[in-house]
Amino acid sequence: MYRTKSLRLYKYKPKSVSFRGDTDSRSIGKRIFLPSSFTGGPRYMYKHYQDALAICRVHGNPQYFITFTCNVKWPEIARHLNKVNYLHAEDRPDIISCVFQMKVIEFVKFMKEDKTFGDVAAYLYTIEFQKRGLPHCHTLLWVTDPYKIQDASDIDSYVTAQFPDPCTEFSLYKTTTECMIHGPCGLLNPNSPCMHEGQCSKRFPKPFQSETRFDKAGYAHYKRLQGQHHTLRNGIQIDNSYVVPYNKRLCSRFNAHINVEYCGWNMMIKYLFKYISKGADRVRFAIYRAHQNSASTSTHEPPVVNENVTFRDNHNLQSIINNPSFGKTTLTEWLSSNNADSNGRDLTYTNYPSRYRWDVSAKCWIHRAQMRTGAIGRLVYVYPTSGELFYLRTLLSHQKGCKSFDDIRTFSNITYTTFRAACDALGLTGDDREWQTAFAEASTWATSSELRSLFCHMLLFCEVSQPLTLWESEWRKMADDMLLALNSASSNPDFHVNDDDLQQHLLLEIERLLNSATPSKSLKDFGLPLPPTTILATLRNRLLMEETSYNRAALASQHCEMHSLLNANQLQVYNVVKDSTTTESQVLIFVYGHCGTGKTFLWTTIISLFRSIGKIVLAVAASGIASLLLPSGRTAHSRLHL
Numbered sequence: 001m002y003r004t005k006s007l008r009l010y011k012y013k014p015k016s017v018s019f020r021g022d023t024d025s026r027s028i029g030k031r032i033f034l035p036s037s038f039t040g041g042p043r044y045m046y047k048h049y050q051d052a053l054a055i056c057r058v059h060g061n062p063q064y065f066i067t068f069t070c071n072v073k074w075p076e077i078a079r080h081l082n083k084v085n086y087l088h089a090e091d092r093p094d095i096i097s098c099v100f101q102m103k104v105i106e107f108v109k110f111m112k113e114d115k116t117f118g119d120v121a122a123y124l125y126t127i128e129f130q131k132r133g134l135p136h137c138h139t140l141l142w143v144t145d146p147y148k149i150q151d152a153s154d155i156d157s158y159v160t161a162q163f164p165d166p167c168t169e170f171s172l173y174k175t176t177t178e179c180m181i182h183g184p185c186g187l188l189n190p191n192s193p194c195m196h197e198g199q200c201s202k203r204f205p206k207p208f209q210s211e212t213r214f215d216k217a218g219y220a221h222y223k224r225l226q227g228q229h230h231t232l233r234n235g236i237q238i239d240n241s242y243v244v245p246y247n248k249r250l251c252s253r254f255n256a257h258i259n260v261e262y263c264g265w266n267m268m269i270k271y272l273f274k275y276i277s278k279g280a281d282r283v284r285f286a287i288y289r290a291h292q293n294s295a296s297t298s299t300h301e302p303p304v305v306n307e308n309v310t311f312r313d314n315h316n317l318q319s320i321i322n323n324p325s326f327g328k329t330t331l332t333e334w335l336s337s338n339n340a341d342s343n344g345r346d347l348t349y350t351n352y353p354s355r356y357r358w359d360v361s362a363k364c365w366i367h368r369a370q371m372r373t374g375a376i377g378r379l380v381y382v383y384p385t386s387g388e389l390f391y392l393r394t395l396l397s398h399q400k401g402c403k404s405f406d407d408i409r410t411f412s413n414i415t416y417t418t419f420r421a422a423c424d425a426l427g428l429t430g431d432d433r434e435w436q437t438a439f440a441e442a443s444t445w446a447t448s449s450e451l452r453s454l455f456c457h458m459l460l461f462c463e464v465s466q467p468l469t470l471w472e473s474e475w476r477k478m479a480d481d482m483l484l485a486l487n488s489a490s491s492n493p494d495f496h497v498n499d500d501d502l503q504q505h506l507l508l509e510i511e512r513l514l515n516s517a518t519p520s521k522s523l524k525d526f527g528l529p530l531p532p533t534t535i536l537a538t539l540r541n542r543l544l545m546e547e548t549s550y551n552r553a554a555l556a557s558q559h560c561e562m563h564s565l566l567n568a569n570q571l572q573v574y575n576v577v578k579d580s581t582t583t584e585s586q587v588l589i590f591v592y593g594h595c596g597t598g599k600t601f602l603w604t605t606i607i608s609l610f611r612s613i614g615k616i617v618l619a620v621a622a623s624g625i626a627s628l629l630l631p632s633g634r635t636a637h638s639r640l641h642l
């Protein structure tokens, strides 16, 4: 449970040292529960999530995602538990937490010194304490350029998903058999907790691979050879298909479950960060700059015009106001610092931390004694409907060396009356540019459902002049979760979500959001296309969805190529089938011929024709072997439940 003293928050206006004549702090502001300085709280997690993405903007995507889990068999833990027979790990969370914390520190130190994955450029970790189970640490690791993976086979030097040879690496073999095996599940153990609807939620057992490869989505599939070493668990023989990917040196050193995954080049990193900073009352988070020579990654959250002031329930307001540092913020002090020191006047507010550091206790910017590169500044995201605040934030990324708020609004020696007017003069607004910029920025950290809300918010409140243009340029960013859900719902290996279909699903969702707004709105109010009414029926019917989800562009080109090769007999049958759909007449056609006369070729051409135009073809055959010859073919009894 969160515990905090009673804090209150008030939006304080700089230069106005009055709280409307109030003297009792309990009468003003609103009660807040947890500031972002509260470790593990939701605001803390959110702040660090944003910091992590700021690091990512500089260092790029991390290369490895490592999960290190506590092992109760470590002697440091076992000797305490063994003192009393009936003690279990969950009875001594104090011991478990202390030992694990020490191990994590050692683990990070080891990776840096041992260069297990090469020179560490940066790292970030969270320690998760679950209600049940043992604490584990999620680590993201960035390595320096020379150690980055260039080719799938390079991964084998760092990650393996196979049992080591028990004759030569017995101790590692013991660790892998005890800690690095998933399940068993699947056919070997259908009642395993990871099984859902007959399938392992983690997709074990993994198929055997003769070599490590990347799939088209960029995910690594590690080398797993068949018939190599194995182990027995509960009398069941476990082979390489159940091995969780690991690094040999880390497992040998720590004798624990340490799952290592290569992140891939195009992984949606924001979802990974969301996962590790999902936060709750049982999570702790730490971000460290790892590389000794790399620069500070301090981030700064400059407040804006109406600064939040926090104080305790029982504080005297006069003493708060009389405090000399009252009202000083990173932004006001940036202006003061520019007045006093000309060295930083070539920097925007966002870039100021690269040369200056914020002294929290003195509340002032201090010139860095040692010039460090790579210090990262970031501005707190401001919703586009925040009015002047939004435009001030936009200006802070462009205006340099400002000495006053007036300077921020000044362009070409003209001081504009509002921040918005200054943005207009600087060409930062107009043609929906500000909305496009705001959306593009949010898409680096917000989930697709948050982006859908933002899109509706913009439509409803931001007077977007060309909603269709904004939709066309941004719709794909709002569809990640839908694409994932559609793909994972299908067991068809040829399942392909076409852009048109995905857009329709998305439009349906946005229509729902707009309908639930007050007052209720619709896509057509903004000149956006309404999804067809049939889409709901398709969404509810899995078979319909699967059978309309082939890669239409690829099928169209396949059809074009095959059609040009059809001989006269094949063409005759082809035309009869095609015409029957145009005239909507029912026909029963038998095609017969000797082996190798091109019957399958004809079916494939006809099937690709109809599927390429979004029509449904149920390709069935009498036997399993024959059904394999047809594209996405099934046996008649299976498909039609005969």
Ligand SMILES: Nc1ncnc2c1ncn2[C@@H]1O[C@H](COP(=O)(O)OP(=O)(O)OP(=O)(O)O)[C@@H](O)[C@H]1O
Residues within 6 Å of the ligand: 565, 566, 567, 570, 593, 594, 595, 596, 597, 598, 599, 600, 601, 602
């Ligand atoms: N019009 C065509 N142009 C080019 N190649 C063709 C054509 N028709 C068939 N083929 C080729 O001939 C071979 C045999 O064709 P197909 O497998 O379609 O015959 P089939 O009648 O289905 O045979 P079976 O009865 O043994 O299954 C295949 O390699 C196929 O690609």
